[in-house]
Amino acid sequence: MAEDRENRISEQPEDSIRQVMDLIARHRLVENLVHKQDMPRHELVESLVHKQNLAELQKKLDQLHPADVAYILEALPLEDRLLVWDLVKAERDGDILIEVSDAVRESLIASMDNQELVAAAASLDTDEIADLAPDLPRDVVQELLRSLDETKRAQVVSSLSYREDSVGALMDYDFVTIRADVTVEAALRYLRRLGDLPSHTDKLFVIERDGTLIGVLPLKRLLIHDPEVHIAAIMVDDPVSFQPEDDASDAAQAFERYDLITAPVVDARGKLIGRLTVDVVVDFIRAQTESDMLALAGLREEEDLFTTVWKAAKNRWMWLAINLCTALVASRVVGAFEGSIEKLAALAALMPIVAGLGGNTGNQTGTLVVRGLALGLINRDNAMRLLVKELGISLLNGAVWGGVMGVVTYLLYGNVGLGAVMALAMLLNLTVAALAGFLAPTLIDRLGRDPAFGTAVLITFITDSMGFFIFLGLATMFLL
Amino acid sequence: MAEDRENRISEQPEDSIRQVMDLIARHRLVENLVHKQDMPRHELVESLVHKQNLAELQKKLDQLHPADVAYILEALPLEDRLLVWDLVKAERDGDILIEVSDAVRESLIASMDNQELVAAAASLDTDEIADLAPDLPRDVVQELLRSLDETKRAQVVSSLSYREDSVGALMDYDFVTIRADVTVEAALRYLRRLGDLPSHTDKLFVIERDGTLIGVLPLKRLLIHDPEVHIAAIMVDDPVSFQPEDDASDAAQAFERYDLITAPVVDARGKLIGRLTVDVVVDFIRAQTESDMLALAGLREEEDLFTTVWKAAKNRWMWLAINLCTALVASRVVGAFEGSIEKLAALAALMPIVAGLGGNTGNQTGTLVVRGLALGLINRDNAMRLLVKELGISLLNGAVWGGVMGVVTYLLYGNVGLGAVMALAMLLNLTVAALAGFLAPTLIDRLGRDPAFGTAVLITFITDSMGFFIFLGLATMFLL
Secondary structure, three states, X not given: OHHHHHHHOOOOHHHHHHHHHHHXXXXXHHHHHHHHOOOOOOOHHXXXXXXXXXXXXXXHHHHOOHHHHHHHHHHOOXXXXXXXXXXOOHHHHHHHHHHOOHHHHHHHHHOOOHHHHHHHHHOOOHHHHHHHHHHOOHHHHHHHHHHOOHHHHHHHHHHHHOOXXXXXXXXXXXXXXXOOOOEXXXXXXXXXXXXXXXXXXXXXXXXXXXXXXXXXEEHHHHHHOOOOOEHHHHOEOOOOOEOOOOEHHHHHHHHHHHOOOEEEEEOOOOEXXXXXXXXHHHXXXXXXXXXXHHHHOOOOOOOOOOOOHHHHHHHHHHHHHHHHHHHHHHHHHHHOOHHHHHHOOHHHHHHHHHHHHHHHHHHHHHHHHHHHHHOOOOOHXXXXXXXXXXXXXXXXXXXXXXXXXXXXXXXXXXOHHHHHHHHHHHHHHHHHHHHHHHHHHHHHHHOOOOOOOOHHHHHHHHHHHXXXXXXXXXXXXXXX | OHHHHHHHOOOOHHHHHHHHHHXXXXXXXXXXHHHHOOOOOOOHHHHHHHHHHHHHHHHHHHHOOHHHHHHHHHHOOHHHHHHHHHHOOHHHHHHHHHHOOHHHHHHHHHOOOHHHHHHHHHOOOHHHHHHHHHHOOHHHHHHHHHHOOHHHHHHHHHHHHOOOOEHHXXXXXXXXXXXXXXXXXXXXXXXXXXXXXXXXXXXXXXXXXXXEEEEXXXXXXXXXXXXXXXXXXXXXXXXXXXXXXXXXXXXXXHHHHHOOOEXXXXXXXXEEEEEEEHHHHHHXXXXXXXXXXXXXXXOOOOOOOOOOHHHXXXXXXXXXXXXXXXXXXXXXXXXXXXXXXXXXXHHHHHHHXXXXXXXXXXXXXXXXXXXXXXOOOOOHHHHHHHHHHHHHHHHHHHHHHHHHHHHHHHHHHOOHHHHHHHHHHHHHHHHHHHHHHHHHHHHHHHOOOOXXXXXXXXXXXXXXXXXXXXXXXXXXXXXX
């Protein structure tokens, strides 16, 4: 299958994609014209142009790689997306469903009946079926499992049993094994007889009779050694391997660090059960960093760009509600100083600067700490040093920018005391910000959660509330 | 070299890393004890323990993969980092310098003299030398270039001539070429004679006599076809290839989409000049998404976790200064309404809620748009639809949460008018936020800049200023 895919990539996929996009746009244009002039839908000319267009579109789509079709589907609004989806040959449905994002996949699956879904999924490898299964209706999964042979069914069921972010959920079952006591020549003959190798095969897995992994044999060693050499003499006997329960992010780091293409997955007794490949790992890395980025912005999960307003609104409600609560608390802090503000309204104008700069500083520290935690660079030994450094930066920045703002405040309001309070409040709140930026993600991490979720909200909450409190409190004490 | 690296990976690298970390901690402990008790530095016992420790540490380090040593260096404060760096064998310096982050690399290079640097760099492949060169002192680069043979020197110079984010800057020159008119058997014999293949080789590049690329031959086809078949009959004749001027991010997308491991790089006339490999692409993807994440948080560039306070502060000044300016403008908006605030101090307490929720909503939209632009999913045809959707979500959220806040405001202050102004201001500012969230990254993108840089600052500026203006303006009009 991978060989077919490779063959389908045209030299200039960008051009083909643009042509398809143009055809879709032309199709919509004709439809709109017909619509506006109130022509009867079945009119001859229209239907001819229409059919010609669609035929051309279908031809172009057939020539595209499944990943390119997926890309086009992602970039189209729902209506056009389903038009294109209908034109795609049924036997390619499965490959394309695997490539699209979760949100788009949902919209495509909703447009298919059970029979089509079973057919589409049945054409896939077992690890791909396991990827797809959670998004399919329950009865489709049942029917699908019944249609598989026993080995494949067992593989799908076991893939589904692993945590989402574990090695087991990412591994596939396509590998070639070999025994250590055969020669290079015998191995080459064996491969030739196999007739095809799974995609991404860069090494064979060397096992004992009972299935225990004892080494790996990079294909290039097979190519450069003499025919009569034994596999045992040229295999790598301490390869990097994973267990299905391992964290996928640890495995991803190992792939990056050791530049791996494939790696064996073994059970607790060392028996070979699966394989991790770099393409799946790359997708995992991309998905992980994106979900961190979306989480930092307060989006609960990946969102289809053209999803319905209702669905998107729901995706964003949770963070908005939390944000509303924290904003209310900060507002009550200000409310406690309403008497001071009535006497000196300048305080109301200046307090957002103290809070805003604090939030900014806190989030700089917070992002660095989130990244450091994700890469495993922060531990008990060096955490204190990091905190001291961040506090140092905040003191320096607080002194510099607090001083600047103190002068600006004096120039604006001609009030020396107000300038001094401003400078001191900035210095203190930037220190609070460094503390919050360090503690918020560290605590979330200690609680066993992903620090990307919630760090920004927590930091902003602290810097806002404390910023208002420090500034208005100092002003009330010294100026009124 | 790649083979050696693969051999060095122990089965449990995590354990080895932890052992090394423990040794370093123990070493520091002894040092501190000696220090505290004011023992003379040269005292016998101490120096013995010390030496024993360092010897053990050195032994452990020698067994580690360069990437693991790099990881340890990243996680250590400067003092300990240089201690470890001194213990690393000189011949491994180059491999390790390639693996560490820019910020840490700088600190290591600063501790080496010119001779050491030339020796370390000379041990690397030409593409790696080109990676390292921008960080080296000028005279070291000159000396280094003089020490290379003509081919290698030309390769380094041409690598250095490409834009940082281009395919040319990422490609290497390690590939195996073959002619189309030879047989599988001849090819196998040729590879065996070569004795080693470059790392990541999953395909050979098929070229004509003048160096023009005419196809690629996946190794697995070489393995599964009969010895007498000709290469021309089994090669892939329309492979994905890149030109050195292509954007690296486009190439990375192609690698992800088509699950590539290596791909040829050709010049404008189709002549083979280099190769892209998946490990470099993975590093590029990681660096790109990280720099976006850091940029969204207002960090100018990657920061060594344990850099000096002074350096880190400089890295963060630019965004703080910009943020200070935008906060000042927002503050002047509030200043214009000081008269209203004096009469009704509750306005000061409520206005941060309007601004804050606006910023939150705007950044949700902004992050989605930044991501859509990065993936190339947003174009002229669908931009309007996307904007309409985002405005719809904001109207819905504005109506819901504005309504909630209106009621809460009424309950807090017993003032129906104030509640109504609050609800209306929330609705309007959330609409402004959707507009800002869409327009800010789109405009930055049109100007040819990376939308990740500046989007958040611009959105927050608009939602703060407009939030204050709308809320205080409405209140002044209707309540006072």
